[in-house]
Amino acid sequence: MPSTIRQLPLASATHHHTHDFHQIVITMSGSSEFEIEGLGGRVNAFSGCIVPANHEHFYSGNGDNRQLILDLPEDAPALTGENRELVALFDAPRFFGLDNPLRHYLAFMESELAQGFDTSTTSFQQDRLAATLLGSLKARLGTATQSSQQRLDLARINRFIRQHLAEDLRVADLARLACLSEAHFSDCFRAQTGLSPWQYVKRQRLNAARQMVLQSRLPLTDIAIQTGFANQSALSHAFRRSYGLSPRKLRQGYVSSVTPSPSKHPVGSLAG
Known part of the structure; x- marks a missing residue:
């Protein structure tokens, strides 16, 4: 099943749910509130969160806001095949900020979405856009692949x-x-x-x-x-x-x- 990229504002009322696909939510303007399994808080513009599948999350928007949302099924091309290592991003919820190169890439994504393109199940343009973003996030955030572990206090x-x-x-x-x-x-x-x-x-x-x-x-x-x-x-x-x-x-x-x-x-x- 292909990935879906969409833009929308979040209502000020708090809602919560779970879903069986992974999700990336990025606040493009305004701010929002996210809590994922007890962790979270305010997400300001050009910040976002990783919501792993089947993790309950509470969310709401603050005033005039706009969110970029990536819905990523586990069998999506963005997370399988040559992109299969990207699924490690969803081992745990986390919050992140976007640096300037990623902000430029998001502007490119928005321009692509605004132009419109074939969204049928045989078209994977959104997965191509998503895979590039996920790869960039993975490079910045890293994954829990350290072989040595130290005792924590x-x-x-x-x-x-x-x-x-x-x-x-x-x-x-x-x-x-x-x-x-x-x-x-x-x-x-x-x-x-x-x-x-x-x-x-x-x-x-x-x-x-x-x-x-x-x-x-x-x-x-x-x-x-x-x-x-x-x-x-x-x-x-x-x-x-x-x-x-x-x-x-x-x-x-x-x-x-x-x-x-x-x-x-x-x-x-x-x-x-």
Whole structure:
């Protein structure tokens, strides 16, 4: 199945979904908000994100915005055959900025799209455009192919995550602590913990949110903000997926379980 390149604005309302194809989203003007499996934040003009297939993501646009979106099925020509090594870009979600050469290439892509061309299933012009962009991104971002791995200071990483839980945590922030590239850090992190960095951060967010739900009376909106979720809806969705019930139901069940049983003595009576 060929790739598809399209341009559109994102609505200001937050939406979320998953899909069975990979995706590149680049903000061409304005800004947008993206959260992919618990990581993300604001994406400004000439920045973008990599959304691997089957990764839930929340997104919205800020004001007047325009997005360039590449939908890339796993069997697309841009990711198979002589381009098969490019699929490594989608091993993990990540965010990136565009340098001047890539900005010029995007301007070329836009001019090609504006001219229009055969979009039938037998035409692979969009895949040719996509493959060039993916190859350029891969050269800049690298992939997790380092054979040697170093032990990471997880205690330090945990402290950093806890201190910045409400902020837009990215793999680059954690990699910087270890003085490694994002790709090498992700490789080491997965080897040491069995989780990708964004899965680990999401687990930390959920654990912190769960404790706050059970041990405080804070509104769920405040808990979502303090633990780094985009909004209460994102928090509730993550709870249902991980715990099988919403934060509200969890809190109600906990309160019920710790509420003392009524005294056997009538009100006002004195025991003993």
